[in-house]
Amino acid sequence: MRGRGGLLGAYAALVYLFLYAPIAILVVFSFNRARQTAVWEGGTTEWYRSLAKNDLILAALKNSLIVGGVATLIATVLGTLVALALGRHTFRGEGFTRQLLYLPVIIPEIVLGAALVTFFGALAFRLSLLTVVIAHVVFCVSYVAIVVRARLAGFDRSLEEAALDLGARPAQTFFRVTLPLLAPGIVAGALLSFTISIDDYVITSFVAGVGSTTLPLQIYSMLKVGVTPEVNAVSTLILAVTVVLIAVAQRLQRRPAEREETS
């Protein structure tokens, strides 16, 4: 066992290296003084400082935060409600709802983007931050619903029964028991939704209008012109933020039962 484990372990280490080396290189070179070459010429935070003065990037960042925030808020409310419907009720159209939620995740992004831009065009809807928010809500609802639904599935029904048994009415049970226990799932869903929203390029590129450029769109247009250290710097910042968000979401998604197992 030992020998095989060692060999497999070394192999797994290589896979991790493959996953992380490109990202690590990006991060390291965001501190490189050289503007053009891939040669290390000493450390600097110059590119980060120049980011802070780059109005285009700042404007795009602001747009991304607005879109991510608003879309996440709406998607979290919708997604949580529909997850409750699926996890706690039997109703007409349940199967349809399930499929409806998986479709936006499954359909190629490019198709969704094309469909939305055609739709907005047909309605003579001006492309703006609003159309971007709408597009993001469409694909974020599913992620929130899936995460919250998973949390509900691991939820001990008898806790709600116990609350009813102790005299709490259904609404009181929801606010004193269901919601607090569901909260980590909802927050995790919201964090993931936010992460996806601020990362999205393909769909946004279709539905963004003049003045509603988001950060990925801005980065993309910079890439098309040429690789610059500022792109490395802004990429590093985005990576840092997503890693933190993901770590928090992961921690929250762990069910309380898993923590109890040791006791």
Place this chain on the structure above:
Amino acid sequence: MRRDRAGVLLALPTWATLGVFFLLPLAILFVVSFARRDTYGGLKPIGDLGAYLASGKFLEHYARSLHPIYLKIFWRSLWMAVVTTLVCLVVSFPAAYYIAVVARARRRPLLLGLVVVPFWTSFLIRTYAWMFILRTEGLVNHALLAAGLVHRPLELLYNDFAVLIGLIYGELPFMILPLYASLEKLDRSLLEASADLGAPRAATLRRVTVPMTMPGIVAGIVLVFVPSLGQFIVSDLLGGAKTILAGNLIQNQFAIARNKPFGAAVAFELTAAVLLLLWAYARYTRRRGEDVLL
């Protein structure tokens, strides 16, 4: 549990939102794929609908998509998606096996977390990282020049190989995670029983491990193959104008060529391919009775 109205009320906002902003747009796109375009990229009004339908002109864009130029693009999308899926599967399985079965239980959350992070981090930035590494002034060329292996920088970017690397790199976590989920559920005593019954390791792998984790393998294949087929960013950034995939073709019709009906037709061909695949997957999971993916 009886049917109740609360479920409908809770689902209603999502039905409305996805109905108006998802299903309706798809329906409109579908209709547009049968329409005529005018010179400026808009749609040309159709006078006599009956005559238009009778003329068979409404299928013009679908017919056009069968032109060899486009078939070549579809073919490239297909084989690149297939190669990406196969390479991801072969690379991921031993790694997932290590995380789920061999590694110590205490280290498992960390190892898993290290796969989850790239799963969620920006696909754009992860693709850009390869652009940074492979470009003419990039790290690889610099190392090769410094080592004296080449005298001129190699053109590593803007070819099929670069696109494949980007696809494999981008999709790898989407293969490892479902494989892990399946392997983690595998009862270890089954492996021990197989060994106890005299099966060599390779036979245990072939006769026990792989069949038992088939749901994870199939889920991983779907999770990697479907996005690869509709890929846009990787081919645009790493393939440039040389390696065009179906995704770029669609995007071009909307952004540059301004031929929405044709773009819509290709989009629906792509969607049909994806849905067909998922339909097959749904049938498979129904038969197996377990579903790692959804």
Place this chain on the structure above:
Amino acid sequence: MSTVSAVEIRGLTKRFGDVAAVDAVTLDIRAGEFFSLLGPSGCGKTTLLRMIGGFELPTAGSIRIHGEDVTRTAPYGRPVNMVFQHYALFPHLSVGENVAFGMRYHGVPRGDEPRRVAAALALVQLTGYESRRPDQLSGGQRQRVALARALALEPEVLLLDEPLGALDQKLRKEVQVQLKQLQRSLGITFVFVTHDQEEALTMSDRIAVMNRGRVEQLDEAARVFERPATEFVATFMGASNFFDVFVRGGDAASVSIELPGGAAARLPREGREWNAGERLRFVVRPEKLDLRTHDLSTRGVPSVPVTVEDRVYQGVGTVWLVRGPGGEAFSVYEQNERPDEGARFAAGARAFLCFRTRDAILLSTAGDR
């Protein structure tokens, strides 16, 4: 113990699709008694309890608690509380908050809550545990918190759904005694669900043995054990030696029968009608059978000739596996009173199965029910 009914169940039925989980059950639970619903898994005992608690709505029938019809009342409107199988302690609340959870709905002034919580915890010997989290407690402690939480509301009837199932054997035995003592001192009606016959016997005043959604027998604990009414109850209570015999005749007090092997015997009639020529089935518990080398029929002791097949040493006792003249399988349990001296009977040896007539339990036949 009064004979006032705490819970009156009439014709209660619960169907899940085509299956009747509970099938037209009628029974009365007396105020202040320790009442057990006993049966194998899937017999409907938990569904019955959940209908009393209000978690399942019956398909037909009615439930009254202290005279009030609660058949369709929501759980929060019933004067009963439940101790759940896996305790259902709220993981996001402390022990104290768990116990106080229902008080605000039962008109307890906020100021009184800490005192009442402390009193409830004292009842289960967990004084001072208010600020602990459920996940910091042992299984036994959690079970006691669940009990305190339910008792803190002073319910008229306490429902317990296999609350000891998750505890280990030794702890279970202790808790059984404590729970029984607690019930006696509080005088609250306990309705206890279990699949463990020993547990039911240890704690209960009366037991309803359930099978396939029906009550097979409702009796005092000792009578269920000693006088099982049906074959199912007898088997479930561990009595496994069935004798199928023909009735030859009898008088007012007894029936005369022919035992396998031909010997005659007279069994107490127990007020039931048996006619000559009818088939009759009775059962004798393994520990009430005696394996002898000689036929005792001549001395008036019912004896059946058997062949010894095997012997199972169990430490405290020995079980003999034997076969009757018609190939019937019997098991005989005997206490190991002396150090083990090896087998009294070799495999294949001839022996006689003897029992006292008063230990023969006459069972209802299928048509009798």
